[in-house]
Amino acid sequence: MHVVARLAKVSASIVALLCAFGCASGPGSIQPPTDTGAMLYGSLELPAEVRDQIQWLIVYKLGEVYAPPFKSPIKARVFPNGDFYMENVSPGRYFVHDAVANFEAFYLYPPSMADAKEVALTHAVDVAPGSVTYLGRYRIHQWKPGLQSKMSPQVGSVRFLSNPPGTGPTPLPNFMNHQSALAPGAGMFSLEFTRPRKDEQRVLRAVLGEVKGTGWDTRVEKRLAALR
Numbered sequence: 001m002h003v004v005a006r007l008a009k010v011s012a013s014i015v016a017l018l019c020a021f022g023c024a025s026g027p028g029s030i031q032p033p034t035d036t037g038a039m040l041y042g043s044l045e046l047p048a049e050v051r052d053q054i055q056w057l058i059v060y061k062l063g064e065v066y067a068p069p070f071k072s073p074i075k076a077r078v079f080p081n082g083d084f085y086m087e088n089v090s091p092g093r094y095f096v097h098d099a100v101a102n103f104e105a106f107y108l109y110p111p112s113m114a115d116a117k118e119v120a121l122t123h124a125v126d127v128a129p130g131s132v133t134y135l136g137r138y139r140i141h142q143w144k145p146g147l148q149s150k151m152s153p154q155v156g157s158v159r160f161l162s163n164p165p166g167t168g169p170t171p172l173p174n175f176m177n178h179q180s181a182l183a184p185g186a187g188m189f190s191l192e193f194t195r196p197r198k199d200e201q202r203v204l205r206a207v208l209g210e211v212k213g214t215g216w217d218t219r220v221e222k223r224l225a226a227l228r
Helices: 002-022 113-123 197-211 216-227
Strands: 038-045 054-061 083-089 092-101 104-107 125-127 132-144 172-176 187-194
Touching: 038 054, 038 092, 038 125, 038 197, 038 216, 054 083, 083 197, 092 113, 092 132, 125 132, 132 197, 132 216, 197 216
Parallel strands: 038 132, 104 172, 172 187
Antiparallel strands: 038 083, 054 092, 092 104, 092 125, 132 187
């Protein structure tokens, strides 16, 4: 019994280690497809300073008003390399709103409300009922960390952040193209948004490895066949 228990423990450790390098983190177990539920997916390339340190990625549905905890946006399932997906989303138009890596929050739009709306409309992709839909590839580059980042030192894996006691770590804001007048300490970056077929195929193959036996594998395989 002791040997069996030891082997089980070793096996669990190996699975955890492999998942640290290849599995997607996300909200709970993968649910089988519903009649109208769709899958969305895509990829995010982060700057070298925070690459492979992604903590979460948030997807918004165009026109929805979110007021957590009553109504929250989608927290996607994310692989360590930035590939992401989420199953059983309702039909509509979706876009990536923000991602956090090493407690740096990258908001994929400018700080101006008018400009942010225009970017959201440009990046939004229609997700049809029961579909498997590629949102695209988001590449964040030319990142200039803000003053808040420079005042938030790191020792090993521990990031020191200034926040009120008991509130937990607060991600440091970074905006697309411009600095924010409302958050003068925020950083800025450039964003490249594309939808290359090869990237879609690559992401889908990674997703397929996770959804085997859930019912989604049939839909993913069908989409991969259509991309050949």
